[in-house]
Amino acid sequence: MPGKRSPARLIVALSVAAVLAVFLLYTSIAGGGTPSLIPSQAAGHAGRISVGGMVVGKPTGDAHAGGLHFRLRDPKGSATIPVVYTGSVPDLFRTGREVVVDGKLRSGVLVAVPDTLVTKCPSKYTPKT
Amino acid sequence: MPDLGRAALVTSFLLLSYATVAGAFAAWHGRRRLAESAQNALVAAFAATVVATVVLLVALAQHDFSFTYVANHTSRELPLGYTLTAFWGGQEGSLLLWLLVLCGYSVAAVLTARRAGREVLSWVVPTLGLVGTFFALLLVFVASPFATQVAPADGAGLNPSLQNPYMAIHPPMLYLGYVGLTVPFAFAMGALLARRTDERWIVATRRWTLAAWAFLGVGQLLGAHWAYVEIGWGGYYAWDPVENAALMPWLAATAFLHSVMIQEKRGMLKVWNVLLVTLAFCLSLFGTFLTRSGIIQSIHSFTQSSIGPWFLGFICLITAGSLALIFLRLPLLRSKTRLESLVSREATFLYNNLLLVALALTILWGVVYPLLSEAVTGEAATVGKPYYNFFLHSFGLPLLLLMGIGPLVAWRRASLRALGRTFLWPLAAAVAAGIALLAAGAGSSRIGVIAYTFSVFVLASIVLEFVRGTSARKGLGDVGWPGAFSSLVARNRRRYGGYVVHAAVVLLAIGIAGSSAYQTVREGRLRPGDSMTVAGNRLVFRGFQTSTESNHRAIRANIDVYRGGEYIGRLRPGKNQYFAEGQVSNEVAIRHSVLTGGDLFLIADQVNADGSLDLKALDKPLVNLIWLAGLVFIGGSLITLWPDAREQRRLAERYEGAAVQA
Numbered sequence: 001m002p003g004k005r006s007p008a009r010l011i012v013a014l015s016v017a018a019v020l021a022v023f024l025l026y027t028s029i030a031g032g033g034t035p036s037l038i039p040s041q042a043a044g045h046a047g048r049i050s051v052g053g054m055v056v057g058k059p060t061g062d063a064h065a066g067g068l069h070f071r072l073r074d075p076k077g078s079a080t081i082p083v084v085y086t087g088s089v090p091d092l093f094r095t096g097r098e099v100v101v102d103g104k105l106r107s108g109v110l111v112a113v114p115d116t117l118v119t120k121c122p123s124k125y126t127p128k129t
Numbered sequence: 130m131p132d133l134g135r136a137a138l139v140t141s142f143l144l145l146s147y148a149t150v151a152g153a154f155a156a157w158h159g160r161r162r163l164a165e166s167a168q169n170a171l172v173a174a175f176a177a178t179v180v181a182t183v184v185l186l187v188a189l190a191q192h193d194f195s196f197t198y199v200a201n202h203t204s205r206e207l208p209l210g211y212t213l214t215a216f217w218g219g220q221e222g223s224l225l226l227w228l229l230v231l232c233g234y235s236v237a238a239v240l241t242a243r244r245a246g247r248e249v250l251s252w253v254v255p256t257l258g259l260v261g262t263f264f265a266l267l268l269v270f271v272a273s274p275f276a277t278q279v280a281p282a283d284g285a286g287l288n289p290s291l292q293n294p295y296m297a298i299h300p301p302m303l304y305l306g307y308v309g310l311t312v313p314f315a316f317a318m319g320a321l322l323a324r325r326t327d328e329r330w331i332v333a334t335r336r337w338t339l340a341a342w343a344f345l346g347v348g349q350l351l352g353a354h355w356a357y358v359e360i361g362w363g364g365y366y367a368w369d370p371v372e373n374a375a376l377m378p379w380l381a382a383t384a385f386l387h388s389v390m391i392q393e394k395r396g397m398l399k400v401w402n403v404l405l406v407t408l409a410f411c412l413s414l415f416g417t418f419l420t421r422s423g424i425i426q427s428i429h430s431f432t433q434s435s436i437g438p439w440f441l442g443f444i445c446l447i448t449a450g451s452l453a454l455i456f457l458r459l460p461l462l463r464s465k466t467r468l469e470s471l472v473s474r475e476a477t478f479l480y481n482n483l484l485l486v487a488l489a490l491t492i493l494w495g496v497v498y499p500l501l502s503e504a505v506t507g508e509a510a511t512v513g514k515p516y517y518n519f520f521l522h523s524f525g526l527p528l529l530l531l532m533g534i535g536p537l538v539a540w541r542r543a544s545l546r547a548l549g550r551t552f553l554w555p556l557a558a559a560v561a562a563g564i565a566l567l568a569a570g571a572g573s574s575r576i577g578v579i580a581y582t583f584s585v586f587v588l589a590s591i592v593l594e595f596v597r598g599t600s601a602r603k604g605l606g607d608v609g610w611p612g613a614f615s616s617l618v619a620r621n622r623r624r625y626g627g628y629v630v631h632a633a634v635v636l637l638a639i640g641i642a643g644s645s646a647y648q649t650v651r652e653g654r655l656r657p658g659d660s661m662t663v664a665g666n667r668l669v670f671r672g673f674q675t676s677t678e679s680n681h682r683a684i685r686a687n688i689d690v691y692r693g694g695e696y697i698g699r700l701r702p703g704k705n706q707y708f709a710e711g712q713v714s715n716e717v718a719i720r721h722s723v724l725t726g727g728d729l730f731l732i733a734d735q736v737n738a739d740g741s742l743d744l745k746a747l748d749k750p751l752v753n754l755i756w757l758a759g760l761v762f763i764g765g766s767l768i769t770l771w772p773d774a775r776e777q778r779r780l781a782e783r784y785e786g787a788a789v790q791a
Contacts, residue, residue: 011468011476015483022523023491026516033498033510041508050511064654064735064743088362088734088745091704091713 034102039072040079042105051110052100055093056080063089072099072110087114131196134184134275137177141228142265144174145258152255156248156322164251168239171254174261175232182229185222185274189213195280198222204286206680211287214297217304218287220421220436221274226301227417228264230308235261238312238337244780245316245333246325253319260311263443271436289681289707289714295355302348303375307413309341310378313385314410314451317403321454326399326461331389332780336770338389342382343766349375350759361715363650363730363747365755368517370496374416377489377496381409384485387478394540395475399462400455401482407451412489414444419496470542477535481528488524492517522576526583529638532631533587536594536624554593559586577646584635584642591628591635598625620775622768629765636758643727643751652734656741664748666729667691673736674701681705683716686733686742690720702733702744726753 036050053072061069067084074080075098083101093099098120103112152167154160185198189212194200202215202222217223235257239250268274313334320330352372353365366372385405391398418440455462468475495512503509537551562585566578595614598621603613618625651663655670662668671687685703689696702718720729727750735743 011471011479012483015480015487019483019487022520026519026523033502033512033516035508035510036499037508062735062737064652088732091361091715 036100038074038077038079039081040074040077042081042110043108045105048102048104048113049110050100050102050116051081051083052098053081054098055095058095059093063087072101081110082108083110083112085112085117087112087117090117090119092119093117130184130188130193131275131277134181134188135269135273137181137184138225138265138268138273138275141174141177141181141232142262142269144170144177145232145261145265148174148258149255149262152251152258156251156255164254167251167254167258171232171239171258171261172236174265175229175236178225178229178232178265181268181274182216182225185216185225186213189215192284193280194282194284195277196274197276197278198274200278200281200284202284202287204284207284207287207292211292211297215287217300218291221268221272221276223300223304223421224264224268224272224436225274226304227308228261228268230304231257231261231264231311234309234312234337235315238316238334242316242333242337245319245330246323248323249316249319249325249330249333251319252322253315256315256318256322257311260315263439267436267439271439289705289712293355293359295351295359299348299351299355302344302351304348306341306343306345306348306375307378307416309337309344310382310406310410310413312337312341313406317406318451318454321403321458321461324458324461326458328389328393328396331392331402335389338382338386339766339770342379342386343763343770345375345379345382346762346766347759349379350756350762354756354759357752358717358719361717361732363648363717363732363745363749365752368495368514371420373492373496373517374412374419377492378409378412378416380485380489380492381405381412384482384489385409387485388482391475391478395466397464397466397468397475398479399464400459403451403455403462405482405486407448407455408486408489411444411448412493414440414447418444472538472543472545472548474535474538474540474543477531477538481531481535484524484528484531488520488528491520491524525638526576526579529580529583529587529635532634533583533590536628536631537590552590555586555589558589559583571647574642574646577642580638580642580646584639587635588632591632594628595625618768622771622773622776626765626768626770629768630762631765633758633762633765636754636761640726640751640754640756640758643754644749647750649748651746652744654737654741654743661744661746663729663746665692666746666748668700668731668744668746670742670744671699673703673740673742678705681707684733684736685716686736686744688718688731688744690729700729700731702731704733704736721753726751726757728752 034048034050035045036052037045039051039053042049042051051072052075054075056071056073059068059070061067061084063086067086068089069082069084071080071082083103085101085103090099100118100120101110101112102116103110105111148167148170151163151170155163155167185196187193188196188199189203190209192199192203192205192212198219198221199215202218203212207215215222217226239254239257242253243250245253313331316330316334320326349372352375356367357363357365385402388398388402388405392402418437421436421440468479470476495516498512499509533555534552538548559582563578563582566572566581571578571581595617598617599610599614602608602617603610608616649664651661653661655661657670657672660667660669667690669689669691671689674685674687676683676685683703683705685701688700688702690698690700698720700718700720703716705714705716706712707714715732718731722728727748730747730749732745732747733742734745737743
């Protein structure tokens with residue numbers, strides 16, 4: 001043991017270094033997070049994005065065959081984006097609900113990653129203001 | 130009625146403010162009478178809060194819709210049980226619950242924890258008072274549960290997925306945990322303010338910390354179980370910000386429970402302990418803030434409310450205040466002893482602490498990442514499950530391994546030879562288990578094999594400890610094995626209760642690894658008569674059945690399950706359509722296997738107009754060990770919490786001596 005330094009400091013220093021190393025390793029492999037956007041911001045993103053907005057119009061198609069088609073609108077705005085979704089559809093999904101879905105843009109259409117559709121809890125908890 | 134509630138809250142607010150100001154003044158100037166008066170104010174504030182609580186409960190029970198809160202969270206058709214539990218269904222009610230639990234804890238802790246010493250206690254009262262004042266302030270001025278309106282004919286009702294016994298009990302459990310962490314925090318601050326930085330505040334609050342930690346753990350498992358049986362996506366934890374909000378303070382409190390043992394035994398890590406308890410408390414405030422402010426997108430975001438900035442301000446105040454205090458008292462917090470060896474009980478506890486804190490902080494980083502990235506790049510970005518899973522594996526698996534090593538390593542300095550002897554059998558068991566698992570084809574998931582191997586190692590070392598202890602005790606007198614065993618546990622409740630909790634964590638790890646790393650998922654569209662196979666179970670769809678209940682229409686798919694050609698039962702997943710709320714809820718069907726601990730989990734994903742069904746079937750091996758772990762966890766916690774007359778006597782002797790010297 002060199003000097004009179006307490007080994008506790010050595011442990012702490014080494015552990016901090018190890019944690020940082022693991023962290024850097026992760027961020028270098030996986031990169032940052034998924035950008036979470038509203039429909040009007042989605043254009044121009046090539047990678048995976050997460051889009052949150054309100055379902056407008058009547059959803060058509062079949063989420064288990066060919067895909068469910070619907071449009072998402074900015075929660076406070078008018079810009080919309082078309083979405084094609086496959087996979088499980090949450091019980092609370094319907095026109096007028098706020099939902100979040102992950103996917104990639106293919107010529108202006110958000111092609112969703114299967115099973116990523118989530119609805120935000122409907123506000124039975126709070127009064128509509 | 131509402132006036133009585135409002136008056137009770139204002140009274141509570143004034144009393145708590147008095148307890149804070151007068152208590153601090155009394156502690157500063159050493160005024161004994163004034164300190165007692167501040168303490169009495171705390172007790173009176175509890176009484177006032179109870180009155181407010183009763184008013185709200187009566188209003189709920191009477192369906193008094195002139196209370197805005199009652200109208201927004203209940204309806205006439207709601208059963209009485211869920212009507213009363215709507216008390217914590219909304220923001221104002223849950224803040225009131227916070228205050229009630231806080232005042233209750235405060236009174237109980239101040240009255241029972243006299244051992245901490247009078248100087249410390251006189252500072253604990255204003256610290257608790259300050260936290261209480263904050264919540265009372267919110268309830269009086271910002272989010273009053275007693276707001277009134279012209280009574281509508283009926284209330285808005287309660288979300289059907291929340292009409293579930295688990296949902297009724299899960300929030301108060303979490304609150305008992307969150308709020309309970311205030312007690313050790315207040316005693317730590319009290320000890321610092323009173324310059325009594327020995328371990329007495331830790332001894333005096335040990336049970337409170339343990340209880341809060343146990344409630345937090347049980348509360349999370351209840352939430353996970355509710356999600357599993359009710360939400361119907363086949364999982365139990367989704368790394369959602371609100372779930373993480375409860376996990377982070379639990380991890381910090383777990384680290385604290387371990388590191389205080391080092392301070393008790395060896396007088397080390399004093400700074401670390403006060404930092405940890407501050408971290409745990411701030412994370413519990415942050416958790417309440419996350420749940421209630423809607424600042425971070427979450428499927429749980431109940432409310433987008435005005436209390437966010439208040440909470441943020443209070444968290445900043447608490448963090449800055451306690452860090453400044455710790456800094457001022459640094460000279461008093463020097464350790465008398467130091468770590469002697471890297472292979473010792475102290476050192477393994479230190480590794481465990483660093484891993485737990487690292488895990489909590491990486492989760493915190495993930496939770497606030499959207500805010501940080503928005504501040505830096507102008508675009509919010511979220512980190513997903515892969516991020517959290519990566520760090521759970523990187524830090525959680527070493528933690529699991531340490532759980533088997535730590536308790537068996539000697540204090541101060543362990544010799545490698547002794548270690549070899551101690552670990553021979555657990556190591557052999559682990560290696561054998563690893564080989565058997567690989568031979569059985571479990572190698573499909575490397576993480577799974579590692580987790581199982583570590584689990585076997587830990588379980589073997591725990592069993593070995595119990596066997597060694599029991600046989601040593603049996604050697605002392607002529608008692609049988611059961612007698613020796615029970616007297617062993619009764620005489621060392623903390624130690625063996627701790628081992629039981631460790632066993633619970635191992636069960637949890639096995640359950641999580643089994644149900645995530647080795648689960649099988651099959652999806653398919655079935656017409657009546659069609660079948661599909663998942664993990665050796667053949668599922669045959671026999672058509673739909675519809676029935677009309679009092680408040681919903683129930684559609685069920687009849688699925689016959691065959692295993693090896695033999696009929697083993699019918700499962701009926703489906704959907705309920707509620708008339709009043711106009712909502713659909715998924716009703717999953719689960720078949721538990723007692724023999725293997727696994728579940729066959731069926732979700733009627735989509736009911737099609739042409740009579741076909743989109744079925745999702747999951748085979749989740751060992752998932753029931755997670756719920757079993759919850760029961761074992763409660764058992765272990767109870768063992769460590771159980772009053773111990775012998776320990777009390779020993780402590781009394783120890784501190785009477787110290788009091789005479791001082």
